[in-house]
Amino acid sequence: MLLLQLLINGMIAGSIYALVASGFSLIHSTNRFLHLAHGAVITLGAFTFHTLFLLLDLPLYISALATIVATSFLGWLTYAFIYSPLKTRGASRSTLLVASLALAILLGNILLLLFGPDPRSINFDLPGVNISGALITGLQLLIIIISLIILIILFAFTKWSKLGKTMRAVADNHELAEISGINSKKIEITGFIIGSAIAGLAAVLITLDQNIDPYMGRELMIKGLTGAIVGGVTSLPGAVFGSYFLGLLENVGILWLPSSYKDAIAAVLLISFLLFKPTGFFGLNKKTIND
Amino acid sequence: MHLVIMIGIYVTLSVGLNLTMGFAGVPNLGHVAFFGIGAYTSALLSLSNFPFLFALVVSGLTGATSGLLLILLTHELKGGYMALATLSFSSLVYVTLLNWEGLTRGTMGIPGIPKPGLWGVKLAPNTSYALIVLTIMMISLLFARRLTASPYGRLWIALRDNEVALSALGKNIFRLKAQNMMISAFFAGIAGSLFAHQLSYIDPSSFYLSETVLITSIVVLGGLASLRGTVIATIIILLIPEALYFLNIPAQYVGPAKPIIYASLLLIILIFRPNGLLGKYSSV
Numbered sequence: 001m002l003l004l005q006l007l008i009n010g011m012i013a014g015s016i017y018a019l020v021a022s023g024f025s026l027i028h029s030t031n032r033f034l035h036l037a038h039g040a041v042i043t044l045g046a047f048t049f050h051t052l053f054l055l056l057d058l059p060l061y062i063s064a065l066a067t068i069v070a071t072s073f074l075g076w077l078t079y080a081f082i083y084s085p086l087k088t089r090g091a092s093r094s095t096l097l098v099a100s101l102a103l104a105i106l107l108g109n110i111l112l113l114l115f116g117p118d119p120r121s122i123n124f125d126l127p128g129v130n131i132s133g134a135l136i137t138g139l140q141l142l143i144i145i146i147s148l149i150i151l152i153i154l155f156a157f158t159k160w161s162k163l164g165k166t167m168r169a170v171a172d173n174h175e176l177a178e179i180s181g182i183n184s185k186k187i188e189i190t191g192f193i194i195g196s197a198i199a200g201l202a203a204v205l206i207t208l209d210q211n212i213d214p215y216m217g218r219e220l221m222i223k224g225l226t227g228a229i230v231g232g233v234t235s236l237p238g239a240v241f242g243s244y245f246l247g248l249l250e251n252v253g254i255l256w257l258p259s260s261y262k263d264a265i266a267a268v269l270l271i272s273f274l275l276f277k278p279t280g281f282f283g284l285n286k287k288t289i290n291d
Numbered sequence: 292m293h294l295v296i297m298i299g300i301y302v303t304l305s306v307g308l309n310l311t312m313g314f315a316g317v318p319n320l321g322h323v324a325f326f327g328i329g330a331y332t333s334a335l336l337s338l339s340n341f342p343f344l345f346a347l348v349v350s351g352l353t354g355a356t357s358g359l360l361l362i363l364l365t366h367e368l369k370g371g372y373m374a375l376a377t378l379s380f381s382s383l384v385y386v387t388l389l390n391w392e393g394l395t396r397g398t399m400g401i402p403g404i405p406k407p408g409l410w411g412v413k414l415a416p417n418t419s420y421a422l423i424v425l426t427i428m429m430i431s432l433l434f435a436r437r438l439t440a441s442p443y444g445r446l447w448i449a450l451r452d453n454e455v456a457l458s459a460l461g462k463n464i465f466r467l468k469a470q471n472m473m474i475s476a477f478f479a480g481i482a483g484s485l486f487a488h489q490l491s492y493i494d495p496s497s498f499y500l501s502e503t504v505l506i507t508s509i510v511v512l513g514g515l516a517s518l519r520g521t522v523i524a525t526i527i528i529l530l531i532p533e534a535l536y537f538l539n540i541p542a543q544y545v546g547p548a549k550p551i552i553y554a555s556l557l558l559i560i561l562i563f564r565p566n567g568l569l570g571k572y573s574s575v
Contacts, residue, residue, distance in 0.1 A: 034371060034374075097374045099558060099561050101378075102557040105504045106554035110547075112547040113548065113551070116543075264386045264387070274375060275365065
């Protein structure tokens with residue numbers, strides 16, 4: 001059952017990408033620029049979790065919670081000390097994008113300086129399940145379930161809660177929301193903190209399942225970005241759909257392509273969507289990344 | 292001497308980037324891709340025993356051709372989309388360099404690229420190569436200067452300031468953008484060739500995000516649309532990491548310390564001095 005196994009692997013990868021992309025998309029829709037350091041924030045979360053859980057031997061739940069707090073705090077820090085001053089000066093979206101790229105390189109290399117280039121892992125596993133010949137470990141099953149739960153909560157939050165509605169209003173039309181008395185600055189910060197908290201959760205799940213190294217943020221960012229763009233970066237369900245689409249395509253693609261080209265799939269998908277369908281499958285408003 | 296050569300190479304590379312990013316106002320994050328394409332072209336040609344000058348010119352041309360390809364694909368995009376599209380172009384080129392092992396040997400890189408000398412002149416290899424690099428740098432600078440000071444160059448600035456008005460005046464926007472990107476990519480291709488022959492070993496990791504941050508910080512520090520600024524900024528930025536060697540920092544820390552310095556510097560300039568040293572335009 002090769003195909004079934006590939007589909008399962010695709011679902012696992014897709015769940016991780018969906019967490020990356022949904023945090024990223026939440027930040028993008030409330031702040032209206034591409035926060036390319038999101039992957040680096042996840043990497044920092046991964047090393048925080050690894051340090052707390054394995055080296056300091058703290059219980060799993062406490063380490064996970066502390067990681068989520070740490071990435072949220074980092075998200076707030078970057079907003080308060082980098083993006084907010086830039087926005088006050090009236091920085092264009094491309095300038096903010098360049099700043100976020102610089103931030104990504106900065107964080108990645110600080111981790112490289114502190115932890116060295118070697119991959120690290122936590123040997124953590126739960127009993128596996130065998131679905132008609134295809135293997136899935138308990139942990140991977142848990143990743144899929146947790147991701148789905150978080151994504152549903154997030155969806156319900158933006159759809160029905162008051163804060164979520166306000167966020168969508170700001171995402172949809174920033175000026176109009178300001179005129180209606182919404183404090184858009186507060187919404188921007190909230191978006192940043194929630195997005196970075198999801199990054200923390202993604203970091204915990206990734207660290208439990210895979211090897212981590214200081215370079216992984218780059219890869220994650222490309223995957224999350226691709227998922228978000230393919231689905232439509234302004235639409236949260238779109239970003240989630242795009243991520244699962246990418247995860248499945250990468251893994252099922254092995255049937256036809258040599259496996260070393262797995263990572264090229266995302267780059268090709270990203271560039272072709274940017275050129276031919278920049279609004280993605282579900283995005284509506286083309287103006288949102290254009291300046 | 293190595294440092295002088297590297298400054299010459301990076302001036303050529305960054306002046307090229309300033310043509311798109313500074314003068315024409317295109318948020319171009321794909322410049323390193325042309326640098327990489329130029330480096331690999333020159334390396335492969337030289338190892339097939341083609342003369343240096345031929346490899347150099349062909350590198351510039353492959354750079355320009357890729358520039359044309361990029362602009363053909365992206366000429367309708369603006370702002371954030373353009374930045375993202377050029378960035379994914381560089382990521383695509385990087386992934387290709389990594390995976391096309393038949394041609395590029397992937398992560399193993401290409402070793403043993405010969406360093407050319409001057410005919411009939413007896414000098415240390417680095418000294419004669421420095422002369423070659425500095426000559427090419429001067430030619431590029433003069434060319435860029437003449438071009439940007441000319442009436443044609445003002446069209447690029449007009450492209451930056453008001454594309455719609457320019458098109459209303461009957462100028463062909465696509466042709467201007469394409470020429471701008473191709474000339475800029477030609478510079479990058481040439482710089483890539485010089486880079487490959489200087490280091491004698493190249494691998495894909497030299498042509499990706501850290502490098503993008505490095506050359507972007509050079510252009511932003513020097514100031515958009517300022518050639519003199521770019522030259523000064525290149526010298527400053529390439530000299531900073533040399534200080535690390537004097538501070539006796541262990542070698543394994545120098546690798547990550549460099550990008551940390553460049554990235555922090557870029558953020559600091561963007562936040563506190565968006566015009567850079569000599570820029571006419573604010574980069575924010």
